[in-house]
Amino acid sequence: MSTKVRTADTRERILTAACEVIADIGFEKIRMRMVAERAGVSTALLHYHFDTREKLFTEAMTHSFANTAVDLERDAETAPAAVILARILRNLLPTDPELHQDWRLWQELWVRALRDETTRVFAVDLYAQLHGWVSDAIRRGITSGEFTPTDVDDLSTLVLSLSDGYGIRLMLRDPTVTLDTALTSIWRHVSTALGLPAAVPTE
Structure with a gap:
């Protein structure tokens, strides 16, 4: 080696x-x-x-982020745009143990970002990348004719905001919210905006 x-x-x-x-x-x-x-x-x-611990933390967040990106890019050029978008939504929620760990890292990032300017800038940059994942998937579907045209940036921001809100409640083990209800609720907004069936696509 x-x-x-x-x-x-x-x-x-x-x-x-x-x-x-x-x-x-x-x-x-x-x-x-x-x-x-x-x-x-x-x-x-x-x-x-x-x-330094700070450098390790930043690199760890980037590492976690990159691993999620690899899953999102799987067959992204050949799968239906709705399937890719649904995959992104699942990856934005704590849907499995690995993503649950990622969410705990995000929560640590948010806390540090409130007190440290360098971390705040880093967090904003990561959000810009998340926004890019969602908006690219939406634009791909619009371009291919699979989606009804819409305000891409506005819908992407809504998706991230809903994912954050539901994700926090799932992490808190709020008994009134489940993964299925969270995903279904977010997809309802997405499907309405993009002219898609109400059922969340499967892989």
Whole structure:
């Protein structure tokens, strides 16, 4: 195995471990030693790759974000636009253990963004990328004739806002909200705006 490959593998293990530890106990409580132990590396090696907790946190968020992007891009050019858009909606909610962990990371990001300007700018940039995922899927469907034309930016903002609102209540285990009701409610707004069937598409 080349040095470059080993380095990439080590960074991957560290970032995966960082995501897990931050989601488990929160950013304010983590110590670099905890992440190193979870990743199976020395603290010195961890500091070699990430010299501060803040840099590790930012890279961990980016890592988590990138993994979600890979799933969203799967067969994106060949699947029906409605299927891709529904997939995005599912990925915006805590629909499985991995996305539940991602949501815990997002909640840590929101808290830090309220107190730290660098983190705030980073969070706004990540939201811009989320907006891009949703709006690109909508535009693709409009261009192909699958969707009724609409105000793309306005609908994308609504989708993200609804996803955040329902996602928070799901994370709080609010007994009045379920994944099915959240997804169905969000899709109702989407389907009305885009002239689509009321049923949420499956893969």
